[in-house]
Amino acid sequence: MISRRKFIQAGVILATFPKQIVLAGRRLFRNNFQVPTLEMGRRVGKDVYFDLNIQSGQTAILPNKLTPTLGVNQSFLGVTLRANKGDRVHINVNNHIDETSTLHWHGMKLPAKADGGPHQPIYPNGSWLSEFDIIQDASTLWYHSHQLHKTAEQVYHGLAGLFILDDDKSKSLNLPIDYGIDDIPVIIQDRDFKQNGAFAYMTSMRDRMMGKRGKTVLVNGVINPVLKVKKSLVRFRILNGSNARTYHLSFDDHREFHIIGSDGGLLEQSHTTKRLRLAPAERVEILVDVSDGRMPILRHKSRHKQEQGRGMMGMMSGMMDDGKDMDILQIDASQATKSNRSIPANLVKHDNPKPSEVVKERKMVLEMKMGPMMMFGGNSFSINGKAMEIDRIDEVVKAGSTEIWTIENNSMMAHPFHIHDVQFKIISRNGGVRGHELGFKDVVYVRPNETVRVVMKFPEFSDAKIPYMYHCHILEHEDRGMMGQFTVV
Ligand code: C2O
Ligand code: CU
Ligand code: CU
Numbered sequence: 001m002i003s004r005r006k007f008i009q010a011g012v013i014l015a016t017f018p019k020q021i022v023l024a025g026r027r028l029f030r031n032n033f034q035v036p037t038l039e040m041g042r043r044v045g046k047d048v049y050f051d052l053n054i055q056s057g058q059t060a061i062l063p064n065k066l067t068p069t070l071g072v073n074q075s076f077l078g079v080t081l082r083a084n085k086g087d088r089v090h091i092n093v094n095n096h097i098d099e100t101s102t103l104h105w106h107g108m109k110l111p112a113k114a115d116g117g118p119h120q121p122i123y124p125n126g127s128w129l130s131e132f133d134i135i136q137d138a139s140t141l142w143y144h145s146h147q148l149h150k151t152a153e154q155v156y157h158g159l160a161g162l163f164i165l166d167d168d169k170s171k172s173l174n175l176p177i178d179y180g181i182d183d184i185p186v187i188i189q190d191r192d193f194k195q196n197g198a199f200a201y202m203t204s205m206r207d208r209m210m211g212k213r214g215k216t217v218l219v220n221g222v223i224n225p226v227l228k229v230k231k232s233l234v235r236f237r238i239l240n241g242s243n244a245r246t247y248h249l250s251f252d253d254h255r256e257f258h259i260i261g262s263d264g265g266l267l268e269q270s271h272t273t274k275r276l277r278l279a280p281a282e283r284v285e286i287l288v289d290v291s292d293g294r295m296p297i298l299r300h301k302s303r304h305k306q307e308q309g310r311g312m313m314g315m316m317s318g319m320m321d322d323g324k325d326m327d328i329l330q331i332d333a334s335q336a337t338k339s340n341r342s343i344p345a346n347l348v349k350h351d352n353p354k355p356s357e358v359v360k361e362r363k364m365v366l367e368m369k370m371g372p373m374m375m376f377g378g379n380s381f382s383i384n385g386k387a388m389e390i391d392r393i394d395e396v397v398k399a400g401s402t403e404i405w406t407i408e409n410n411s412m413m414a415h416p417f418h419i420h421d422v423q424f425k426i427i428s429r430n431g432g433v434r435g436h437e438l439g440f441k442d443v444v445y446v447r448p449n450e451t452v453r454v455v456m457k458f459p460e461f462s463d464a465k466i467p468y469m470y471h472c473h474i475l476e477h478e479d480r481g482m483m484g485q486f487t488v489v
Helices: 004-016 019-023 151-157 205-210 311-320 475-479
Strands: 042-044 047-059 067-072 080-084 088-095 104-106 127-133 139-144 160-166 183-191 216-219 225-228 233-240 247-251 257-262 265-273 275-278 283-289 297-300 326-332 358-368 381-383 395-397 402-409 415-419 425-428 443-446 451-457 463-472 483-488
Touching: 067 151, 139 151, 139 233, 139 283, 151 475, 160 183, 160 233, 183 326, 205 475, 216 326, 247 326, 275 283, 358 415, 381 463, 402 415, 402 443, 415 451, 443 451, 463 475
Parallel strands: 047 088, 080 160, 183 233, 225 326, 358 402, 395 483
Antiparallel strands: 042 047, 047 067, 088 127, 104 139, 139 160, 183 216, 233 283, 247 275, 247 297, 257 265, 257 283, 297 326, 358 381, 402 451, 415 443, 415 463, 425 451, 463 483
C-alpha cells in the first residue's frame, strides 16, 4: 500500500529528476543486439587457417525493407576473427563481388605484402593469400576494404569486421573474456538510407568535403539494439567503424565506466571516466558495471554547442559536427547475475619506444584546400602538399628503428591520422594526453591547427618494393588523396 503522501512525493521526484535518470530504468529499445559470428579458423598447432569470402547480400536493417549490402562470410559486415599471439595465420580471401577489393588488417604488425592495402588488390573471382605471424599483444584490431579510391564506399556497404588477438597475459587478468556473453563487440557506424532501403552513399558536396555521415546509427548492423546482459560486469570492445563521424560517448545516467584498452591493446592502468571520444577507426575497450540491474543507454553527445565558435570557425565547426545527439545502444541488466570477473587497476606493462633510440624525425602536414575543385571531387586533400600516388613512395623507414612523427593539421577540421604496421605512443598534443590515448595507438585524432607528436618502433619486416600507407581515416579524405606511402627496409 502506498500512502497518498508518498505517492505525491514520488510524482515530484519524477518531475524534477533529469529525464534520462528516470529513463535509465526503462527498456526503450526493441531490436535485439547482434553479436558477429566468431571465426576461430582451422587450427593445426600454431598454424591457423581462415577462409574468407567477400560477398554481397540483402540485409534486413529497416523494417519491411531489404538493404543491398556487402559482407565477409555473411551478408553484412565481417565475421570476427580471433587468434593468439604466437600463431601463424593463413588467411585466404576470395572475392565474390563484381568489383576489385582488398582486405587490410588494420593495426597489425606484419610484412607489407600481407597488409592488404591498395597494392594487394583481389579482382572479381580472384583470391589472395595473406600469411603472417602474430607478434603483438592482445588487442582489438579490425579489417576492412582498402581498395584505392573505393575504400569509403566499400566499407560503407559492409566490408569491415573485427580481428581480436589474445595472449597469455591478458587471459590471466580475470577480465571478462567470453565472447558474446561478457565480452561484447560493438561496431558503431552511421548510415543514411534511400526510400527503397538501399544505403544512400554520397549525396552532397558537404559529404565529399567533411566525409559521409549518416543520420542512423547501427551497432553491428542493427539500429539501436538492446543487449540483455547475462553478467554484471561487461567488457565492450568498441570500434568506431564509421567513415567520418567522431563520437563522444557516455551513458544517459552518467555512470562511470573503466577504460582498459586502446587501439593497440590493454592500457597499463585502467582509467575510470564518464565519457570518451572515439574517432573513426579508433578502438577502445571498456568495462561497465551493471550490477544495479538498470537499463542504461550508451549515447553520442554532439560537441556542437560547446565547440561552435563565431564567424568562419563557427560555420566550419557546424559542418564538422552536425549537432546530432544519437542513441547508440541500450543495456538491459535486469537479468544479469553476479560476475566473478574483476576490474584490475593494473593491467599490463608496456614496452615503450625509447626516445633515446629515436634515429629519425618526420613531419606530416595535413591540408585540405577549399575551392571549386573540391566540389567536383578534385584532389584537394594532401599530406605534405602531395596527394596520394600509387607509384610514388613518400618515405623510407629503416626496419627496427624508432622514429618520431610530428603530425600538423593545417586545415579547419579534425583528421584521425593512421599509420600501418606499427603501434605508436602519443608524446604530446595541445591539451594533453589522457584516457585511452595513453595506450598504444594506430590512429590519432588531430584537431584543427593542432600538432601531435608520436613515437614508434617499426617492426623488423622489410620490403624495398611494397609500401605501407599512412593516411587520414576519414575514408572520403583517404580516397581523395590524404594518404602517403612508406617502405620499411
Ligand atoms: Cu584502417 Cu589504411 O587503414
Ligand atoms: Cu591500417
Ligand atoms: Cu581527414
